Amino acid sequence: MIKVIIVNGIKIVCLQCFGFIKKSFKLSVTENANKKGDAMGVKALMEKVLPTRLMVGIKNFRQTIHLYKDSFLQACRFNRNYSHIDPKEQVQVETRVMFLTHQIEKGLSHGDFRYGFGKKIFNELPFMLNRMEQIDINFINNTVYRESMAALHEYMARHMDAGQDVSWQKSLFTGEQWEHIINADLQDGGSLxxxxxxxxxxxxxxxxxxxxxxxxxxxxxxxxxxxxxxxxxxxxxxxxxxxxxxxxxxxxxxxxxxxxxxxxxxxxxxxxxxxxxxxxxxxxxxxxxxxxxxxxxxxxxxxxxxxxxxxxxxxxxxxxxxxxxxxxxxxxxxxxxxxxxxxxxxxxxxxxxxxxxxxxxxxxxxxxxxxxxxxxxx
Ligand SMILES: Cc1cc2nc3c(=O)[nH]c(=O)nc-3n(C[C@H](O)[C@H](O)[C@H](O)COP(=O)(O)O)c2cc1C
Incomplete structure (x- = not known):
């Protein structure tokens, strides 16, 4: 069966060709070697019979093939596992909660504090927290969840202390989440x-x-x-x-x-x-x-x-x-x-x-x- 991977057009076609050439060469060399009773490996024989410059070219070409193939496989692995939009696995969800929480912490640490910052964050974070609560039965002790609650606590407290309205932000969280935010341990996150x-x-x-x-x-x-x-x-x-x-x-x-x-x-x-x-x-x-x-x-x-x-x-x-x-x-x-x-x-x-x-x-x-x-x- 011929497996065709289309990444870089011509280069991958070459890969198939190269495999074929290598195989054919191996067969003919092996036949030759068997005839002569010579047990020398294909590579060693190639090195012996081919001009050095050609051999160098072949070796470098092999590396190029590996480079494209391995980079492609690496991309496939990354694509299978990274935290896509709407993630399902716990670590992937934690990644997004951490990313959003970090944005809140950055906003809280700005010298030039901007009240009401983070509209985009608030549009995503409550959903991700819900998902975390569904996936991790021990979410209450999860470092990422706790950091998020602490950062949100500081956010709300700083706004409320300054008489700023946070009713929109509050409306996005469940009653239970709001309780966690109010009772969060400030050591767990926020600014420093x-x-x-x-x-x-x-x-x-x-x-x-x-x-x-x-x-x-x-x-x-x-x-x-x-x-x-x-x-x-x-x-x-x-x-x-x-x-x-x-x-x-x-x-x-x-x-x-x-x-x-x-x-x-x-x-x-x-x-x-x-x-x-x-x-x-x-x-x-x-x-x-x-x-x-x-x-x-x-x-x-x-x-x-x-x-x-x-x-x-x-x-x-x-x-x-x-x-x-x-x-x-x-x-x-x-x-x-x-x-x-x-x-x-x-x-x-x-x-x-x-x-x-x-x-x-x-x-x-x-x-x-x-x-x-x-x-x-x-
Ligand atoms: C490779 C790398 C890239 C980073 N990029 C950014 C960035 O673009 N903006 C930013 O504000 N912080 C960036 N950070 C800083 C991280 O947010 C910070 O290191 C992380 O929150 C840990 O905090 P700490 O460095 O105070 O221990 C980056 C850190 C690393 C290691």
């Missing part, structure tokens, strides 16, 4: 205050304390960040491990206000916040990879580098916020053009950097318990 004075001795903190108290901040003081400090943080991050120590990560430090503004306009994840003094773009140099199987390694290595950099900045008393580069084609193209990025660099993430304000609010972003994400194989 970060103070500059608490960051003064960061360089002396243990890893545990530094890590525990790092939070993303999205508003910074006007104090410029020196290039020297940034270079020091980048140098500290060079200890980040990478595959075979190939160090594919590349760093773009953007200090030009206009460029930052344009880049963040395309990025879209911090709309409405003041501009940061510095924006760092982490990319990965694809020339550091050798086979199709390594196609995602740049994200892993760049992601590890990003985490080290976040902690390095924090240890130096600098605030930061990672920002995604999950772009559609148009956004990626515009970003590449704006920052003049070479074709061989792939986008990993941005990091906003700045000095801490005297006081700033940020999202609580409550974490799951480590045990709930761990599977022990014995």
């Amino acid at each position: 205050i970060i103070r500059q004075k608490d960051k003064l001795h960061n360089s002396e903190l243990s890893f545990m304390m530094l890590n525990e108290h790092r939070h993303s901040v999205r508003e910074f003081s006007d104090e410029p960040v020196s290039l020297n400090d940034l270079e020091q943080a980048i140098q500290m991050s060079m200890r980040t491990p990478s595959v075979c120590n190939r160090q594919p990560t590349r760093i773009h430090v953007i200090r030009n206000k206009q460029l930052i503004k344009q880049a963040l306009n395309i990025q879209g994840g911090v709309n409405g916040y003041p501009l940061p003094p510095v924006l760092i773009l982490i990319t990965s140099d694809l020339r550091a990879f050798m086979t199709s199987y390594e196609r995602n390694e740049g994200f892993t290595d760049g992601g590890l580098f990003g985490m080290t950099l976040l902690l390095a900045l924090e240890s130096m008393g600098l605030g930061s916020c990672p920002l995604n580069t999950m772009f559609n084609r148009k956004a990626e193209k515009s970003t590449r053009k704006l920052l003049n990025l070479p074709d061989y660099e792939m986008l990993v993430m941005y990091i906003e950097v700045g000095h801490f304000k005297e006081q700033v609010k940020t999202c609580k972003s409550t974490r799951f318990n480590g045990k709930t994400i761990t599977t022990v194989h014995e």
